[in-house]
Amino acid sequence: MTYTAKYPEPYCKDMFGLPVLMLEHEAPEQFSLLLQQGFFMPVPKVCSLREFLCELVGVCGVYTEKSLQTIFLDGSAVDDIDQATIRPGCRLALSAAMPGLVGATMRRDGYFKRMREGISLSSRQEEETDSEQDISFRIQVRLYNAVGRDLAGLFLHQGIILSSSDLMQFFKSRPDKFFSELKSVKFQSSELTVEQGNLESLNIPEGEVFLRVVSGEKE
Structure with a gap:
């Protein structure tokens, strides 16, 4: 059962003081494997x-x-x-x-x-x-099977916390189709061009990062 409601306004405004990576992607469900591995969510x-x-x-x-x-x-x-x-x-x-x-x-x-x-x-x-x-604090979340695919866009719209190494490993495992549906990348408000063979351009420092993924149709 696909979740079709309009996404609410993100509730975490300070991003826990972490570096912020903002992506626009046409298919957030393609992040479901990352969400199954586990991530952190801020809770006020x-x-x-x-x-x-x-x-x-x-x-x-x-x-x-x-x-x-x-x-x-x-x-x-x-x-x-x-x-x-x-x-x-x-x-x-x-x-x-x-x-x-x-x-x-x-x-x-x-x-x-x-x-x-x-x-x-x-x-x-x-x-x-x-x-x-x-x-405010954080909790660990894992989304499995159909729930991960259905709710990927919603959780990523709010923003998740994960290690930059886990994120880069995920990017390296993605096929060309994933990057063809990646429409924009901003790191700390700076626009970047990222392709499968050019992941080094992200230049994300070691440690944790706040990842937010938006999809035009639900914004």
């Missing part, structure tokens, strides 16, 4: 998983209920996204329905969820402290 304050997905990232409505069939937060399976809390350092994985008995067992509110009670997220997580409530 402690919130529920639903608030993070819907109010911040923009994943709402039918897609949230019907297509996000498998969710893990800190290694625990999530059934209720209103009860799950996003707090500093947590790890979030989102997936469509997975095949077989294992997939059926991990599915949100599925018939076989009783079989995984030992790894299900407790309905009562620890309450956040006052010091946690109003500080």
Whole structure:
């Protein structure tokens, strides 16, 4: 199920003080492999998983209920996204329905969820402290299978944090078609021309980078 709603305004304005790489690409879903490997997302304050997905990232409505069939937060399976809390350092994985008995067992509110009670997220997580409530932080996110393809544009529109080495490795593995659909590149507001055989022109320093990818049809 492709996510078709208009993308919301990016909520992270300071980019965590990181160097910013801005791309315009016609097919953000081609970044899905990168998103499966894992990346970091900024979060302005402690919130529920639903608030993070819907109010911040923009994943709402039918897609949230019907297509996000498998969710893990800190290694625990999530059934209720209103009860799950996003707090500093947590790890979030989102997936469509997975095949077989294992997939059926991990599915949100599925018939076989009783079989995984030992790894299900407790309905009562620890309450956040006052010091946690109003500080910005980051979480690790992984997007798998169809969810990665469907939501790549939405997460990349908001912006993600990853290491420059992981990003360059991803670029080096891309076919010519990927670069033919890459319409513009800006690094720290400077326009660059990047082709598959000329990746050195990016000249991204070692360390972390804030990557944002826009696609004209959803802007």
